[in-house]
Amino acid sequence: MSRLHVVSGKGGTGKTTVAAALALALAADGRRTLLVEVEGRQGIAQLFETGALPYEERKIAGAPGGGEVHALAIDPEFALLDYLHMFYKLGSAGRALKKLGAIDFATTIAPGLRDVLLTGKACEAVRRKGKDGRFVYDYVVMDAPPTGRITRFLNVNHEVAGLARTGPIHNQAQAVMRVLKSPETAVHMVTLLEEMPVQETADGIGELRADGLPTGAVIINMVRPAILDHAAVDAAANGRRAAVAKALSQAGLGGARRGGLAERLVDPLLEQAREHAERVALERAQRAELTGLELPLYELELLTDGVDLAGLYRLATDLRKQWPM
Template identity: 75%
Template sequence: MSRLQVVSGKGGTGKTTVAAALALALATEGKRTLLVEVEGRQGIAQLFGTEALPYEERKIAVAPGGGEVYALAIDAERALLDYLQMFYKLGSAGRALKKLGAIDFATTVAPGVRDVLLTGKACEAVRRRDRRTGEPAYHHVVMDAPPTGRITRFLNVNDEVAGLARIGPIHNQAQAVMRVLKSPQTAVHLVTLLEEMPVQETADGIAELREADLPVGGVLVNMVRPHVLDEDAVRAAGGDHREEITRALTAAGLGGTEALVGPLLDEAAEHAERVALEREQRETLAKLRVPSYELPFLGEGADIAGVYRLARELRKLGVGA
């Protein structure tokens, strides 16, 4: 069972919602999970309807059966100052560095340092143990990661930085992080929709992750809507059954059915087209040889209730377990 669950996905696929649901799903039976955000978007706070998360682990949800979900918005600048403090006991010198623009340089301009700090903080939470009991501080860490197009470079940055900074704590840190990320302790999941572009990006993303020896977890197909009518039914409705359907609509108590039947059949034709496209996308996903899990479309939008519902689905499907 992977301790670090990385959730990526194309923009608009709902990866933050799915990451939150996964953190909740893994927090059953008294377990504790940490949901981390690395892009500074405060997506978790918005989802849970709380104030902006500080750079501090705080409880944001309880799971059925007594589990707890903590959340952390990782801030690269704060993480760097933490490191400097840890390694060098910098104190006021840290502020001096900040004033000079060195911290800004290290976290925004220097190649990769920012991503090293973000992945490093997540891995630290994975490795952390309770001082008294020796138990892991968190049973699972779930990362709401950068989108599919950037995920491999983001996770692989430590390899690159270890090559650039060949000695020193950043080098050691980068190597330690890479050992966690490339081990079975980690699983990288990709969230997609049953649409062409996200599915194509998912296929490309999996190929890149495999190329970089990063462990691919599963494909999480989000916002799957039930099929109300299949293609045959739509064809039948649009063809010789039009008259009968008009009569049936009238019999159901509706007026103006002559004018109504056309628009309704148009909607059905669009639906049928979507069903056909979705079937193609499922076939493409099946060829990826990665476990794939389908999550239902949340009719009333992604909110806390939706997160709990998706968490139940994820538990049923056994994702991450």
Template identity: 70%
Template sequence: MASTPGPSAQADPDWEGVRLHVVSGKGGTGKTTVAAALALALAAEGGRTLLIEVEGRQGIAELFGMAALPYEERKVATVSPSRLGLPGTGQGEVYALAIDTELALLEYLEMFYKLGRAGKALQKVGFVDFATTVAPGVRDVLLTGKACEAARRKGPDGRRAYDAIVMDAPPTGRLTRFLNVNEEVAGLARFGPIHGQAQAVMRVLKSPETAVHFVTLLEEMPVQETVDGIADLRAAQLPVGGVMVNMVRPPVLDAAAVAAVDGDHREEVAVALGEAGLGGRSRKPETVRAAVEPLLAPLLEQAREHAERVELERAQRADLQRAKLPTYELPLLGEGVDLGGLYRLAGELKRQGAA
């Protein structure tokens, strides 16, 4: 794991040349929050970022305190380095899009088959639900295809419409299948527009302009899913990005204190509490002992629990380090993630070189 720069320092960006950032993670790790923070970080110095949601949960709208996003690209934030607590100039914009599978399919049918009103009629009779349920590979082509199209899109002046795309992707368990759309539609369409679309999507997803990042916690199950997900992506020859360790709690005890927890320290703790004034002004040993005694067992138990958590987190970090990927750590926000917290996380990602 790379060393973390100091509070005012900022690491060089690790993902120069990457335009499509796919963010995944086990449910409950905060992947949508981290995806949103990454989008803010990427836009901070004057960029234009598109944040895409594909699961229909409207998590992005909730994070930015907005009503449900429609199926259109809408600006959700303006951001600058100073807003992230960092030096620098410039002001960027973050746009968001919640992809609606039905509308994406109708758009696709109009684009390739010119169905127009007939496409809307198919929607009314339930064809869209039927098509995406029976052939989920088609749904994934539509979802990934929209992100890839945005990454390639250019304006009238020939410049890219967005400097970066961030996709809040499905959880780790189905990520490789979701991204490996060419394999998913191979048995369904060996030629024609869907086949061509799948191939175009794979060209983007397997290019150096794409990186797939994993969000995890320092807990056994999320770390194991992350390790497995990295292996699956590598086997599918999909580009693995970095690991973003979310909700990292600050250490309470130093390494020496953690190592000493297993011993019998009742007397030492009792003396320390007395010296801290727990017994009030009284210097009588029996008075100090009476005040300290009820606290000894709970304090020592909490110390043991903390030491166990520190050791567990150390083991999980070691497992992640074996993947040999850039790793970033984001703090646990005790009050939950409001908009201010989101900008704080974006600043951390920017400072550590993730953007």
């Protein structure tokens, strides 16, 4: 299995929630996972009901079987200081530049530099080994930018390597791209069974494939339960009024005579059933579109009460049941 899991998706599909659930699922059975946030929204801290994450790796949750989930909110300014210290030995000088505002200036005027630092820090965590020679983290999960920006975000090091032909910057960019374009990495897309998210998912996967970036799975989030079976959905879609009235009567809701309770309930129920049938038909079509992408499909249920910590563990369990981990 890949060691760097990049999770993207259209805004509103719940990609941060899915990234957190995936990190929990991967950490089961004694493994260590690092969950990385790159957009500065502190969404991970909110999901795990903890304080704002600083620029340091810290344990935020345990997983079944003794596993651990650690988290890191990458700050581009601090990442640049790390970079300057690592490649140019500018420890105190780098801190002086920060005081002068030069670090903030550099990361603001050069958005591509921000992405280089963010992806570089995540890849460093993937490659890092302890004194025993083993990887510090079994898996790294990145809550990445949304679908419309993900390909450029991941490919920025390729552009930088082309601009800087030699030296530490070139070598670092090349090293990052070797990780991002290798089987060590998998880019997963989170979507809903709706037209716009599915279309963006298909477009995003097409762009990733065109640029040689490794695609992983499609996670369908917030799947609503099936209320009616196929026969009932078809009956509702065709508006079989008499059959519905008879069924209500047989269920003990009064006779089907005109004006009776069963009779009065027919039209409102048929309207709701028609709406449900339309939604089911739409979801069938969107699921077929996703199947055509020829990637593994996993589904997560809609948590009607919202996503709290217990719900997050529930989603992680659902992923483990479906995902060959």
